[in-house]
Amino acid sequence: MITKRIIPCLDVKNGRVVKGVNFQGLADVSSPVELGKYYSDNGADELVFYDITASFEGRKLFSDILKEVASTIFIPLTVGGGINGVEDFDRVLKCGADKVSVNSGAIRNPSIIYEAAKRYGSQCVVLSVDAKRVNGTYHVFAKGGREDTGMDAIEWIKRGVADGAGEIVLNSIDTDGVKTGFDLEMLKAVCDVVSVPVIASGGAGCKEDFTTLFKTLPKVDAGLAASIFHFGEVDINDLKKTLLAQGIPMRI
Amino acid sequence: MVVIIDYGVGNLFSLASSFAAIGVEAKVSGDKHEIEKATHIILPGVGAFGDAAEKLFSSGMADVVKAQAKKGVPVLGICLGMQLLFEKSYEFGVYDGLGLISGEIRPIADVIPKDLKIPHIGWNALHFGEKKNEIFKYLTEGDHVYFVHSYYGADCQDVIATADYGAPLTAAVAKSNVYGCQFHPEKSGPVGLNILRTFCEIGGQV
Numbered sequence: 001m002i003t004k005r006i007i008p009c010l011d012v013k014n015g016r017v018v019k020g021v022n023f024q025g026l027a028d029v030s031s032p033v034e035l036g037k038y039y040s041d042n043g044a045d046e047l048v049f050y051d052i053t054a055s056f057e058g059r060k061l062f063s064d065i066l067k068e069v070a071s072t073i074f075i076p077l078t079v080g081g082g083i084n085g086v087e088d089f090d091r092v093l094k095c096g097a098d099k100v101s102v103n104s105g106a107i108r109n110p111s112i113i114y115e116a117a118k119r120y121g122s123q124c125v126v127l128s129v130d131a132k133r134v135n136g137t138y139h140v141f142a143k144g145g146r147e148d149t150g151m152d153a154i155e156w157i158k159r160g161v162a163d164g165a166g167e168i169v170l171n172s173i174d175t176d177g178v179k180t181g182f183d184l185e186m187l188k189a190v191c192d193v194v195s196v197p198v199i200a201s202g203g204a205g206c207k208e209d210f211t212t213l214f215k216t217l218p219k220v221d222a223g224l225a226a227s228i229f230h231f232g233e234v235d236i237n238d239l240k241k242t243l244l245a246q247g248i249p250m251r252i
Numbered sequence: 253m254v255v256i257i258d259y260g261v262g263n264l265f266s267l268a269s270s271f272a273a274i275g276v277e278a279k280v281s282g283d284k285h286e287i288e289k290a291t292h293i294i295l296p297g298v299g300a301f302g303d304a305a306e307k308l309f310s311s312g313m314a315d316v317v318k319a320q321a322k323k324g325v326p327v328l329g330i331c332l333g334m335q336l337l338f339e340k341s342y343e344f345g346v347y348d349g350l351g352l353i354s355g356e357i358r359p360i361a362d363v364i365p366k367d368l369k370i371p372h373i374g375w376n377a378l379h380f381g382e383k384k385n386e387i388f389k390y391l392t393e394g395d396h397v398y399f400v401h402s403y404y405g406a407d408c409q410d411v412i413a414t415a416d417y418g419a420p421l422t423a424a425v426a427k428s429n430v431y432g433c434q435f436h437p438e439k440s441g442p443v444g445l446n447i448l449r450t451f452c453e454i455g456g457q458v
Binding site for chain 2 (some may be wrong): 002005092093096
């Protein structure tokens with residue numbers, strides 16, 4: 001049986017890991033290589049790196065860091081941020097990424113999903129969606145959650161999967177950084193319409209939030225979080241042992 | 253020296269790095285003479301079987317691998333590389349493989365329940381059956397490794413490990429000095445690195 005996955009997410013800016021609350025007020029946490037190695041040695045099932053640098057220099061620095069991470073860490077690596085075309089897939093895959101996450105780049109140019117899936121396979125293409133409630137529906141937000149695109153998130157995700165996205169990361173802006181638990185309602189709405197793995201993101205504040213997530217929504221494949229792991233509020237190995245003891249399949 | 257065969261399929265960065273991590277010198281090469289000199293041969297691969305087989309056969313590297321395997325050089329196929337060791341594949345057509353391992357490559361959709369997702373992707377537990385192969389000597393029954401695949405090794409007499417995904421799927425194979433794993437040891441943490449280390453110990457000095 002496939003295990004559920006626990007995934008720490010590292011936002012990287014100018015070579016350092018940062019994490020903002022509700023996407024604002026970034027705080028410098030640590031080195032991506034050190035943090036990545038720490039997580040890999042301490043139970044993380046996968047690592048997600050988001051490059052939130054906008055400049056060309058920052059992007060180059062990120063590529064170098066990614067190579068260093070990939071040569072020291074032997075678990076699956078997903079990379080996102082600044083993925084605007086198939087050439088960006090090529091760039092990060094050559095640095096050792098296993099999967100590539102698209103978000104704003106796919107909103108601007110939806111054909112990137114189909115083109116990347118055709119070239120590298122669906123297993124390589126992750127569609128990451130920042131969604132928020134607007135007038136009773138879920139809207140897709142762009143630019144790190146700052147801009148309402150007006151698009152319906154459920155329709156957008158259905159389309160992405162039809163075009164070849166092999167995995168969905170659903171980040172609820174409503175619960176992100178609030179630490180009161182994952183957005184179960186929004187996640188259920190997505191799980192009900194797609195057959196590819198869904199990764200829950202946004203809102204984890206304690207171990208019990210992960211138990212509730214996997215018990216309530218058996219179709220969710222993974223839980224992703226950042227600051228609770230980075231600041232040591234939740235220890236991944238300890239979390240996984242707790243989940244396993246409650247009958248949730250885990251790699252220990 | 254360990255040689256990782258480069259025949260233009262997939263990215264070998266992580267695989268090469270994983271040998272560096274276990275302190276084994278490994279060379280990525282598409283040169284037949286280098287492969288002939290290898291103490292251990294790694295056959296990697298991602299993508300579709302037909303395309304990969306075509307590249308391996310037309311470059312003449314398939315013949316070199318077969319000849320070296322017959323001489324007793326340890327060979328390890330990984331993911332699609334394992335599938336290429338089989339006799340035949342039914343992925344988007346019918347293609348011949350190297351025939352070093354018995355059986356055929358067929359869609360996992362043939363054998364798993366309809367409600368399970370395809371590809372089989374993620375961490376799954378290894379089951380060794382009655383006799384644990386020497387390549388798993390540092391492993392424990394139920395250790396998890398990382399899989400990404402939609403096809404599997406069927407009708408195989410050389411299975412040494414399975415993974416349960418609604419049905420027991422071929423996870424690893426071996427026939428004397430020829431080994432294959434469907435999962436990615438280079439993405440399977442310490443468990444995967446241990447398999448690579450053991451493979452390098454087979455047949456003496458690297």
